Amino acid sequence: MTTEELQERIAATSGWIAAVKEEMGRVLVGQEGLVDRLIVGLLCNGHILLEGVPGLAKTLAVKALSGSLDASFARFQFTPDLLPADLLGTMVYNPQEAKFSPKLGPIFNNLILADEINRAPAKVQSALLEAMQEKQVTLADTTYRLPEPFLVLATQNPIDQEGTYQLPEAQLDRFLLKVSVGYPTKGEELEVLDRMATSAPPYRTKTVASPQQVAESRSHVNQIYIDPAVREYIVDLIRATRQPAKIDAGLKHLIRSGASPRGTINLALTARARAFSSGRAFVTPQDVKDMAHDVLRHRILLSYEAEAEDINTDQVLDRILSKVAVP
Structure with a gap:
């Protein structure tokens, strides 16, 4: 196709x-x-x-x-x-x-x-x-x-x-x-x-879609094109969570454990879904950036030093996204 x-x-x-x-x-x-x-x-x-x-x-x-x-x-x-x-x-x-x-x-x-x-x-x-x-x-x-x-x-x-x-x-x-x-x-x-400041119950949604429509859309999501440069960008982001010192020496003591290959797979898959929702047949680096926090937020374990310095995962991901080269 x-x-x-x-x-x-x-x-x-x-x-x-x-x-x-x-x-x-x-x-x-x-x-x-x-x-x-x-x-x-x-x-x-x-x-x-x-x-x-x-x-x-x-x-x-x-x-x-x-x-x-x-x-x-x-x-x-x-x-x-x-x-x-x-x-x-x-x-x-x-x-x-x-x-x-x-x-x-x-x-x-x-x-x-x-x-x-x-x-x-x-x-x-x-x-x-x-x-x-x-x-x-x-x-x-x-x-x-x-x-x-x-x-x-x-x-x-x-x-x-x-x-x-x-x-x-x-x-x-x-x-x-x-x-x-x-x-x-x-x-x-x-x-x-x-x-909502009323005793009447809130409006209830009505059925406007079916599981069959969702299933058909999934088959198209899986076919959305990811350029080799974007694929490499996804892998570079994941690897940066495992070896943060290579992109920013200040991150070395903040991350205890990085994302697994499941994070790589899910970041690519959600970027495809993001592109589909936007009506595109290809993934852009911005799709990857948009999904990075939600995909990786719970897959990175911060060190005790990061907790002591009151640094959260989103702040660490912001620094990683700012350091990894965008294709």
Whole structure:
């Protein structure tokens, strides 16, 4: 397929993105970056972790997305007393047949909202690992495939909030993106006040897209062209997180561990999804830059020196992006 033909197909199949954004805009005020990242997650078939203080519409955004898609949806409120069986299901004994039969849990839905995921203990968080990575659940000695598409959209409050647990590094790496949700601007907050300061329930999104449309778009995302120079740029960025002293001596003592090859793969994939959302059949270096923070934010471990100096991962990534040569 030529670039021109792919460009035409992208234009013909990407219309649902604008429709979903418009429908979500009826519920959300601002948060365009958050909505863009949710769309990227759909296109890449990857899980997303949303982090921010309470009250920033993280849960509302995920509900609005599920409402605009013709897909099954389940919401988990993670609490310290939650058990793995509450998510995955369990084996139930049938006395008439004198045997055990599976009772599948609510995780067998297309979109899963794991609300405040860091309020559950490690055993519950770990129960999601197989589901998130392998798209399957094992009960007793039988493995059950999860429906397609299957996305976990998790929210968490900052770790220093009371009653939270640190997410395991293995689980963090399963998330395609970690999106930091910030406060609205003054104008946006005034609009939030006008819309939401009422006892009436907020507007609910209506279905404007289907999983079939998303699946068709994914096939085109995988064909989007990445120039060799852009591919090398992606690898250079990842390698800079592992050997930061080669680009900036001041970064050497700030990074304890860099991104894995999974970060390389996900940065290229999300850059393709970003290009598709923009209606292009090729990836630009700006696509890579736009996605770098969300893809790498949770894949870099900072040193104790960085924490002592009150330096966060985003600041380190800013320095890396400013030092690595752009093609």
